[in-house]
Amino acid sequence: MVAETPLNSLLRGGSRYLELVHILAERALTARYRGSILGVYWSVLSPVMMSAIYTGIFGRAFLSYYDNSYLRYALAVFTGIVVFNFFSGATSQALTAVVHNGGLLNKVKLPMSVFPVAIVVANCFQLVVGTLPLLAVLTLWQTGNPLLPLALLLPLLAVVAVCLGMGLLVSGLYVFFRDLPYFYEIMVAVLSIATPLFYPPEIIPERFGVVLSLNPLGVIIQVVRDIVLRGIVAWDQIAVALTAGGLTLLLGVVVFQTWRSHYMDML
Amino acid sequence: MTEAIRLDRVSLWRRTQEEFSYDLKRTVLNIFEGKYRQPIRKQILHEVSLTVIQGERLGLIGANGAGKSTLLKVICGILAPTSGTVRVRGAIAPLIELGVGFDPENSVLNNIIYYGVFLGFRRREMQRRAGEILEFAELRDYALVPLKGLSSGMKARLGFAIATQVEPEILILDEVMAVGDENFRRKSQKRLEQFWQHRHTTILTVSHNLDSIRDTCQRAIWLDRGKIRFIGDSREAIAQYLAETG
Numbered sequence: 329m330v331a332e333t334p335l336n337s338l339l340r341g342g343s344r345y346l347e348l349v350h351i352l353a354e355r356a357l358t359a360r361y362r363g364s365i366l367g368v369y370w371s372v373l374s375p376v377m378m379s380a381i382y383t384g385i386f387g388r389a390f391l392s393y394y395d396n397s398y399l400r401y402a403l404a405v406f407t408g409i410v411v412f413n414f415f416s417g418a419t420s421q422a423l424t425a426v427v428h429n430g431g432l433l434n435k436v437k438l439p440m441s442v443f444p445v446a447i448v449v450a451n452c453f454q455l456v457v458g459t460l461p462l463l464a465v466l467t468l469w470q471t472g473n474p475l476l477p478l479a480l481l482l483p484l485l486a487v488v489a490v491c492l493g494m495g496l497l498v499s500g501l502y503v504f505f506r507d508l509p510y511f512y513e514i515m516v517a518v519l520s521i522a523t524p525l526f527y528p529p530e531i532i533p534e535r536f537g538v539v540l541s542l543n544p545l546g547v548i549i550q551v552v553r554d555i556v557l558r559g560i561v562a563w564d565q566i567a568v569a570l571t572a573g574g575l576t577l578l579l580g581v582v583v584f585q586t587w588r589s590h591y592m593d594m595l
Numbered sequence: 596m597t598e599a600i601r602l603d604r605v606s607l608w609r610r611t612q613e614e615f616s617y618d619l620k621r622t623v624l625n626i627f628e629g630k631y632r633q634p635i636r637k638q639i640l641h642e643v644s645l646t647v648i649q650g651e652r653l654g655l656i657g658a659n660g661a662g663k664s665t666l667l668k669v670i671c672g673i674l675a676p677t678s679g680t681v682r683v684r685g686a687i688a689p690l691i692e693l694g695v696g697f698d699p700e701n702s703v704l705n706n707i708i709y710y711g712v713f714l715g716f717r718r719r720e721m722q723r724r725a726g727e728i729l730e731f732a733e734l735r736d737y738a739l740v741p742l743k744g745l746s747s748g749m750k751a752r753l754g755f756a757i758a759t760q761v762e763p764e765i766l767i768l769d770e771v772m773a774v775g776d777e778n779f780r781r782k783s784q785k786r787l788e789q790f791w792q793h794r795h796t797t798i799l800t801v802s803h804n805l806d807s808i809r810d811t812c813q814r815a816i817w818l819d820r821g822k823i824r825f826i827g828d829s830r831e832a833i834a835q836y837l838a839e840t841g
Binding site: 344347348350351355358359362431432433434435436437438501504505506507508511589590592593594 | 609610617618619620622668671672673674675687689695696698700701705708709712713714715717718
């Protein structure tokens, strides 16, 4: 038997983790699309329709905030909804991931966090294949700068970190509290109003704005809008977004790992 | 004589599920009303010590709820002992009762690969071995069929074929030997023999079928309410167990 160095076993553990995430994400995607990858583009349809409805109803009221352009309002709404749908979809699906695989976890030793992580990765794949190219094209069309679509990867990184952290947090909590989906649904609904998706952030009263600025999705969406609509890469905002993402991820990892030893008694 | 598994004074406390509310609303309300209690824990294993030599076939017997499956979970590393140490040398493959870990909508081939990766094998290696597994399970014509299309006997054959094809150093059989028809049972019996004789695979069996434990295992452990009552020759263990229960 060859003695294993700590580095060696760490690398092996890491590659096993990635492989597990790979197959679990693949499994989730094949279950969703049944062989037709075009199904991904259905996920583009919903934000397009929602943006059209919002533009019809609120477009005129908020027109002055968007250079008197319905198109710019519609694009702002679209970017907001895309980011928010990614967050709500990925975290709501991650919520049940550990519990749904309880049977498997009782039979084989697996790192438990792979299940929520794989769900977020599957959703990320869907975003990168489905909506991200569209956002890139929109950026190119609005700004004419071929480098700017690349900048979209930074807010993407931030929102993925937020989703990973939140996904780990809620999937761990769900092991203990089986009525959590009900509360989480309410929380997502509240957040969908508290995040400036279909209204300009400028209309929020200042006192209220302090509370709302704690929502990392707000700054991430603002960064995306700056890139797509105005061709601006706001580095300070990107730094805030990435920090917020990193902190959410840290919180999720710490909570998940702290409670991990209790999970198996509840599955 | 290499040690395959060694447990040293392993005790395990678990939370009893009935005591826990499983409910955020009730937990919050209980805290407000001052009725919140720490969840109750129960000792499932009491200072279990045992050593298994590589290539040994060991049986686990005992009444329902004695902790047999829990002990296997501790050995597999699924549950961490509350106190004591567990040392295991080599890859463990549990033979799972079928259904768990399989995705009914996915193809048989994909399920083989996923399942193999869960057991700790590389994806590429499983792609290479999938053919042999299908061959052994006599399911070659079913590779692309969704798993839900298989009969329960076919699924059982598939599970056995995967767990044994991955050539583990330690194989865990938890009440699953009665799989498939007479023909397949003979075939799987033969494969286990081969494993044990030629590859020195360590085999742990849990069964209520005392005759099969007597026939296949040299040693057996009688577990009673989380304590080892007897460890040694399987005939002796079964005789003592029967004397107490019968």
